[in-house]
Amino acid sequence: MVRTKPPGLIYHPIYSQLELPFKHRYPIGKYRALHQALLELGVAADQFTVSKIASPEQLLSVHSPQYTELLITGQLDHKAMRRIGFPWSEQLVTRSLTSVGGTVQTVQLALQQGLALHLSGGYHHAFAGEGSGFCLFNDLAVAARYALSQGVDKVLIFDCDVHQGDGTAAIFTDEPAVVTASLHGEKNFPVRKQQSSWDLGLPTACTDDEYLAAVQQSLDYLLRIHQPDLVIYDAGIDIHQQDDLGLLHISTAGVAKRDWYVLSECHKRGIPVAAVIGGGYQRDLEALTQIHLQLFYAAFELSGMKLPDTENWFHALRT
Structure with a gap:
């Protein structure tokens, strides 16, 4: 059965509105660039749902009150902020809270219409009581908790970012209703891995055939064994x-x-x-955007609403 309406799309301009030090490693402009690229491909502006800030209740369903308060008020110590990788600012906090809220909204739309994509998200290195690796709050975990609160019995977080979803794994260690799966570079960050429900460490220089076989075998097994009611997909392109x-x-x-x-x-x-775009760290924003767009080509094709250049996209699938 072909979908008859486009996927839900969630975005906020604040995602790229953050002043960072010169040559900072994080490609903060990629969210704006991806949104602009979709508009240029013919996606109407009114097809995007504007993200809302996550509520305190949503944050505290995952994160400790002490960590949440210290981070939001700017009282987290220097060492903890250095582990996160960003200088603290009110804008950083607001941006992060908005992104968490956006992933919650992505889950809401996915449950309503079957498929939704967030032009941010995937902050999987945030633990319940600390941040790490550019991640302040764990939007995947907050969104999964939200789904459970809405009557979903089982959630699969299928994380294909190149870095292990260590924070997500630790948060749900004792939660059988959330299955955490991470397909990641074995020799990449974080050095100390956590135990997910399903971990698959990939070798350095892994190529397409080996990688796609791992994705297919992992997903087939997880869907068959766990039969989730919702999949939260981290489509990292790093x-x-x-x-x-x-x-x-x-x-x-x-x-x-x-x-x-x-x-x-x-x-x-x-x-x-409910899909989030996850990591991607090329400095060339145009090239980075083209890779992130693969998720959106797939989603619109599945919805029966082709984006321009879909034939070239299908050619890539066949090669």
Whole structure:
């Protein structure tokens, strides 16, 4: 059955509105660039839902009150902020809270219409009581908790970012209703891995065939064994061969095939998917945007509403 309406899209301009030190490693402009690229491809401005700030109740469903208060009020110590990787500012906090709220809204829309995509999200290194690796709050965990509060019995967090979802794994260690799965570079950050429900460490320089086989086998097994009612998909593109931090050798066609496989397999089984764009660290924003767009080509094709250039996208799938 082909979907008859476009996927839900969630975005806020604040995602790229953050002053960072000169040559800071985080590509803060990529969210604006991705939004602009979708508009240029013909996606109407009114198709985007504007993100709202996460509520205190949503944050505290995952994060400790002490950590939350110290971070929001700017009282977290220097060492803790250095572990996060950003200088503290009110704008940083507001941006982060808005992104968490956006992933919650992505889950809301996915449960309503089957598929929704967030032009941010994937802050999976945040633990209940500390941040790490550019992650202040764990939007994936907050959104999963929200889904459970709405009557969802089981959530699968399928994390394909190149870095292990260590914070997510630790948060849900004793929560059988949330299945955490991480397919990541074995020799990449974090050095100390946590135990997810399903971990698959990939070798440095892993190529398309090996990677796609791992994705397919993992997803097929997890969907069959756990039968989730919702999949939260972290479609990180730092697996790409040109990524500055990835260490894997996955092509753009490989990313496209991965995203199509995940979305289409869940669709065949009638499982709603809430997707976030996750990591991607090329300094060339135009090139980075083109890789992130693979998720959106897949989602619009699955919805029966092709974006321009879809034929080129399908050609990549067939090669």
